[in-house]
Amino acid sequence: MSLDALVAPVRWVGAQRDVLAGGIGGLVDLRTLAGRAHLYAVGPLEGCGGEVSVFDGVASIARVVDGRPVVATGFDHRACFLVYSEVAAWREQPLEAAVADGALVEEIAERAAAAGLAAPFPFLVRGYAAHARLHILDKRDGQPHTPERHEAAKVRFTVTEEAVVVVGFYSTAHRGIFTPADADVHMHLKTADDRLSGHLERIRLAPGARLGFPAGE
Numbered sequence: 189m190s191l192d193a194l195v196a197p198v199r200w201v202g203a204q205r206d207v208l209a210g211g212i213g214g215l216v217d218l219r220t221l222a223g224r225a226h227l228y229a230v231g232p233l234e235g236c237g238g239e240v241s242v243f244d245g246v247a248s249i250a251r252v253v254d255g256r257p258v259v260a261t262g263f264d265h266r267a268c269f270l271v272y273s274e275v276a277a278w279r280e281q282p283l284e285a286a287v288a289d290g291a292l293v294e295e296i297a298e299r300a301a302a303a304g305l306a307a308p309f310p311f312l313v314r315g316y317a318a319h320a321r322l323h324i325l326d327k328r329d330g331q332p333h334t335p336e337r338h339e340a341a342k343v344r345f346t347v348t349e350e351a352v353v354v355v356g357f358y359s360t361a362h363r364g365i366f367t368p369a370d371a372d373v374h375m376h377l378k379t380a381d382d383r384l385s386g387h388l389e390r391i392r393l394a395p396g397a398r399l400g401f402p403a404g405e
Contacts, residue, residue, distance in 0.1 A: 197402070198308040198357060198366075202231075202269030205364040210333045212236045214266025218247060221272065222263035228310055228355045229272035230376040230387070233265060236327035236341050239386045240267045241376040243355055248378055248385040252326040252343045257384050271357050271366035271374060273310040278400030279303075283315070288392035293373055296358055296399065305401055308359035308366075313352075315397025320347040322377050322386040344389070351380035354388060 202215045214234035221227055221242075229242035238251035249260045287295055296311055323342035331337060356375035357366055367374045378385035 198271065198273050198310060198359070200269065200271040200362075200366045202267075203365045204269060204368065207232060207236065207268045207333065208335045208338055212268050212327070212333045214268070216267040216270040218263040218265050218267060218270075222247075224274055226274050226276045227272060228275055228312070229270055230355060230357065230374055231267040231270035232325050232387075233267060236268065236325040236333060236338065238326070239324050239376065240265065240270065241355065241378060241385045242272065243353060243378060248382065250324045250385045252324050255343075257324055257345055257386070259378075259383060259385055269366070273357070273402070275310060275312075275402045277403040278312050279403040280312075280314070280398040280400040283313075283393065283397045283399055284395055286318070286393060286395050287397070289390055292391065292393065293358075293371075296356075296373070299399060300358065300401060303401060308357060308362060310402060311356050311358060312400035313354040313356070313393070313397055314400070315352065316394040317347050317350055317352045317377075318392045318394050319349075320352060320377055320391040321345070321389045322347070322384075323389060324386040342387075345384060345386065347377070347379060347384065352377050352391075353380065354391070356388075 225245045231240045241248040326343045327341040375388040377388040
């Protein structure tokens with residue numbers, strides 16, 4: 189399948205529900221996206237053996253090695269599914285108060301609606317995480333993949349009192365496709381020093397974070 193054949197501002201190949209049904213092969217060759225300077229993307233690594241995050245054209249590939257997170261860069265990998273967008277510039281606005289989890293999602297939805305931004309859309313958050321929890325998939329069982337085995341493959345890590353960047357994709361119409369079946373957002377986080385990245389589960393942001401939407405939308 190040609191990635192360029194997909195013409196929406198938010199584009200995707202494959203679906204999360206297919207992964208949970210056992211489709212964990214390398215459907216998306218990330219090399220076809222290399223060189224796109226302002227690419228943002230999230231998805232699971234081939235075989236559910238890690239996480240793919242792309243921030244402004246730089247791929248962050250997170251795996252678990254000996255129980256510890258290891259992050260590499262580069263597009264010489266494949267993903268089970270991928271959602272992505274190209275955003276040359278972000279229009280950022282402050283989140284003056286501390287915000288966490290569901291309240292953050294509500295803030296994203298409300299501010300996007302006020303700006304006339306139609307879903308699906310990408311967003312970016314830059315700020316200081318008082319606390320965040322993320323996971324990196326680390327499937328090693330060699331068994332057919334199921335929702336239960338997907339959950340078991342998640343290795344969780346925490347970030348405390350640290351500068352972070354979050355890329356996410358919002359939609360109320362794509363659950364089980366590029367957002368989880370029980371959520372309207374799919375978010376990945378990386379630390380400002382690039383030592384850790386992965387699928388964001390929970391976050392509590394300190395006051396002063398900034399929420400960005402694509403400029404010109």
